[in-house]
Amino acid sequence: MSQTTLVQPRTEFLRGFSMRDAGTLIGLVVILGVFGALVPGFFAERNLINILQQSSINACLALGMTLVIISGGIDLSVGPTAALSAVISASMMVAGVPFPLAIAAGFAIGMLCGLVNGILVAYVGLQPFIVTLGTLSTYRALALIYTGGNPVLGLPPSFRAIFNGSLFGLPLAVIIVAVVAIIAWIVLKKTPFGEYLLAVGGNEEAAYIAGVPIARTKIAAYMISGLLAALAAQILIGRLGAAEPILGNLWELDAIAAAAIGGASLMGGKGSVIGTILGAVILGAMRNGLTLMNVQSFYQLLATGLIILAAMLIDRVTRGRG
Amino acid sequence: MSQTTLVQPRTEFLRGFSMRDAGTLIGLVVILGVFGALVPGFFAERNLINILQQSSINACLALGMTLVIISGGIDLSVGPTAALSAVISASMMVAGVPFPLAIAAGFAIGMLCGLVNGILVAYVGLQPFIVTLGTLSTYRALALIYTGGNPVLGLPPSFRAIFNGSLFGLPLAVIIVAVVAIIAWIVLKKTPFGEYLLAVGGNEEAAYIAGVPIARTKIAAYMISGLLAALAAQILIGRLGAAEPILGNLWELDAIAAAAIGGASLMGGKGSVIGTILGAVILGAMRNGLTLMNVQSFYQLLATGLIILAAMLIDRVTRGRG
Amino acid sequence: MSVRLQFDGISKVFPAVKALSGVSFSVGAGEIHGLLGENGAGKSTLLRILSGVYRPTSGSVLIDGKAVTLANPVAARAAGVAMIHQELQQVPRLSVAQNMFLGHPLTRGGIFVARREQERRAAEALAAIDPSINPSAPLGTLKVAQRQIVEIARALLDRARIVAMDEPTSSLTPSEFERLAEVVKGLARDGVAVVYVSHKLDEVFGICQRATIMRDGVVVDSVDLKSLSEKAVVAMMVGRELAQEQHHSHATSEVMLSVRGLASATKVRDVSFDLHRGEVLGIAGLVGSGRTELLRLLAGADRTTAGTISLDGKAMRLSSPRAAIAAGIGLVPEERKREGIVPLRSITSNMALASMGVFAPRGVIDHGRLKLVAVQKMKRVNLRPFLLDRPIRLFSGGNQQKAIIGRWLAAGTRVLLFDEPTRGIDVGAKSEIYHLIEELAAEGHCVIVVSSELPEVIRLADRVLVMRDGTVAAELGKADLSEQAIAAHAIPQTQTAAGNAAGQDNR
């Protein structure tokens, strides 16, 4: 028994990093290799940090998206959720509310948006895709109406300093998202809630019969997604110094792409935190590399499409059928 | 024997119009009722024809989307498929190719785009969402590169006449889409392919054992979706007199919304042609009504979101659980 | 013996179907109570009410004399009810232990799942039936029989006052049943009330003292099994006397299907045999001996790596089920829910799926003809209730199976492959299926029946192949056929403990 305990951590760690994640990692390595060969300075420390920083917002959203996808749902409303949370918390700051309070309010808004999604999915029983398509418009409209369409400017420098700072040479945003990723990994792998998510998405009827609180599990997933959208929004407005009601346009597609590249199945019951992070970095590295190569915009669009397909293909090939 | 045969057609017809469709119909009636009460002239014949005409393109796409969704997939690439098909067939016409040939080429492009999606889904085994997310960018980029980003102008009037004409007071576009809908209904209800679609989406493994050609069925669904996107493109460029590479932006969301409002399940195995048409008309009537009421665009966006949710809710309530 | 569980006037109405009406009976503490009835009699529905999955339309459940409200599965568990469901209710991606503790995990500090403690307790619970199952393996990698054992062990974990078992042994072998029987008797000794549903009457007679017999949603009678014969019980279940079953051979000497040196990538190796027109070939063997995989090869569902298959003397390449069906081979699969039915579609659609082309000679389905054929085939298999347009998922397992058999009748299949054809099927339907198989043979079809129930193999087969470890260990003609002979060839000689034959195949 004590022997088992000693051996456990290593196997546990390996269990956390699955075959599937290895496929995603290979995809990332290939893409990094290609850009490294084509773009001088791509591997410069400064640029690698850039890539991480630019991936951090998408990674943050994609983590929430991963949990929702595992539960068998999808959250198309992350962008507007982020926008609504951003404009409300920004306008509170501008009105002089201490920024920790304003941030907390932003998080609360994010969770509230998630709660509405979750209730419509879990209690009313509507399809996640269409619920969040509806709230996608609704939350965006609320953000626009609240601000009259104008960006909220003049965020306090003290607030901006948090999200723009660095620690040990790494941007704070990256560190925050890394911490979120570790928490998400622990939640998924180590807590009952993580099991519930996998069970609800994997076989809802079996989960119900086993006594898993289906509705609460789903709602929690959407609320976490909303919360992480709100966090992503704080990072972004800290960086840009302005909160726009149109912020977060098409974020959902990037987040879903990261989760899917990382191995999440849109049929539910399957997904990996590590994979998702790798997926987000793949997308970030791609954007970064294409910009550094000064690829013309039409060809950038082409490359974006092809790289998403290539990442999935590499993964498919390295992993084999199944 | 003869009796059964005689009775068949009527029960068959009723079977075609299911309980689920009745729910969607009630949703439509409620929305029409509300707008009719609020907007003078909403029920004018001219306006009702407008609604049909304005719904026709989305209905056309949504029919293809319905088949793909039934097969357990999704097609996010319909807009760019339409754009690619439009610019190529338009530039052929402008170059003097007889327009029936150019239209046929456009259809072929649409089917080719669908074929690529289908092969990646059915043979390579990638997730439909992510495949068509990748081709969404890819096809759009190809359309932009092909035209250099410029619209193709100067379509022959003879071509435009087809799609702009009227028959019995109904716009030809509406009639074309109605015919497509009837064909789709027959395909889904009356042909082996329809049964195959429902079986593949309903239980792929069982369908495989029962000898259903899984890959061919899926590929055919994507090809039909591509073909109908190409048809929608022809209708649109006929109306607009120009083909733009950025045509069809966000079409996929409207098409999915129409199919979902009409009862298609994004889990596959379920969907209705009649429901989808009603769903498209609900969305069309909503746009039309909001415009006639001069609702400001932020509030239109709000209403769009809320009406999508309301349509699903009405349907849910009238239909009960399940 | 005090009354532990009492059903009092339970009725359950589904849209368009009255599944139960006024069901009342009681089970004592320490009693193992059989619940018998044909497919669709309402057994599962009753137990699902007991376990909180369904709410009764009227009536009440009393536990230790007190009426309880079983609003959901959690409430039922709190009231001391544990249940083994007929359809495996599991999450394939979670581990065995995680599945067993799903919904009420053991935690460390209330926050983290205590994985190792769960696995230890799971191993304890599994040990009584199949110690070879690894509690940390993903459940999806287990075979059906092992998954069923996990389901049983899960119910044992709960230390419940009432254990409801809905066909717990449908995938198990007799030796596994023996171990289960010990466990169940142990529960009874501890004062647990057990409700035991099975279509295997020998099992019921083996462990139950009393039984309640249901038909069409009503209780026919609660009887003492000591004082009744199997035949009498069957008569009460089906409402008529069943004729004594006799084997009839229709085998000819004409070789129809010829298999030589067949092998697959995973399990099957060097399988050769001939199948004659009108013959029923039985395949016996232990769980995991490769029978299912052999049938899947013949049905074109998996790839062969070596060997030839010829039909009517013509060599064939079975590249897909479609090709096999075109050649006249059809498979009634082992896992009905996963590989057999399209749940949302009607009986008619499910039946016609393999022969859609036939019903659509000009591209459009001739619904008139389809309906006639469906009526005819479903009458032949005796579908109940006879509602051809109803989604198949709303039918009982036995009736779903009949629709799948009807699928091959409609497709004019000449070689029928049955994998565990009567799993979960009532005695009445079972005998109907036996007759069907014989009729098919008489009509010149040939049939392969894989079954873990030796009486079934002996009853049906003209000849039996015994498989062991992926290959044919013995061929037994009718004369040599006995349960002992089959067992002797099926169990690897080197192996001492037969129980280990189902050894964990963890990839």
Add this chain to the structure above:
Amino acid sequence: SADLAPLNSDTEKDRIDWSQLDAKFGAFPKLPDGTKAGAVSKTLTNEYWRSLGEGYKAFGEKVKVPVVYQAAQSEGDQLGQLTIAEGLITQGYSVLLVSPQTDANLQPIMEQAKAANVPVVNVNDAVIPQAEHYVGNVQRDNGVRVAKWFIKNRPDGGKVAIVEGQAGVYAAVQRTDGFKSTITAAGKFQVVASVPGNWDRQTSYDAATNILQQHPDLIGFYANNDGMALGIVEAVKAAGLQDKVAVFGTDGISDAYASIRAGELTGTVDSFPVLTGEVALESALRLVAGQKLPRVVATPQALITKDNADRYSGNGDAVRKALLEDAAAGN
């Protein structure tokens, strides 16, 4: 009018400057009774289009003509905008002002309006080829003006970069081309990057960060609109290069002015949307009154920097006056 050549608003010869309207066509004419104007623009999510609407409303109030102003739900919602425009025609407005999403998406309006005898004025950015009337500025000139600033103020030349709007959109293409061709023609300057920013602040921020990292010696950015330029400003600040890199935007939204005054954004090319709205409605109503205006009415634009920002802000009349002075001076 089928023989009308496809319009290129930047080069059309049949044009008049907005400042000449009174001079050439006299004071504002009397309108038929019941005149009402309908307008549809791209989206209200961008301040530019809201300001244009304010211009419509201001002029409408001045001459007592009711104006209905609608916009599509989002940028790029082509069919939604068409639906709105068709609705306006059925409702019997005397004149229609349209700012189409793309060059083609409001095409059917031209025919329907013709049938209903309603004049249509194409107001700014996307250009309907068959448009008989266009009011707006010269898109290409936006880029040209910024390029000229660099040529004048950075005589040593250097590396510059462009952040473009949505791929394939007319305004983005013209602005980029104007800047690029003018600045390259001057020699000395190198356009080291021209990448898509998709009208999006975040995308532009990331793109600018990457470009600066690769070219720390960059001397300036030109962005196709102000939102993107403001994102770039933040990236430049984060890289600590605010003293070395000049950043220009386009449109002249209020945030851009604020940023210019704060010394962060170097400049923007203001195309005066409120005034453009006023001029557009004035031109439209002159058409209703039966005047025959040239095909294009050119509206003003000006390069705004910290030095002249005050001159072009303030209330509408002051700006109008300043711009009329500019026009008189031939700017």
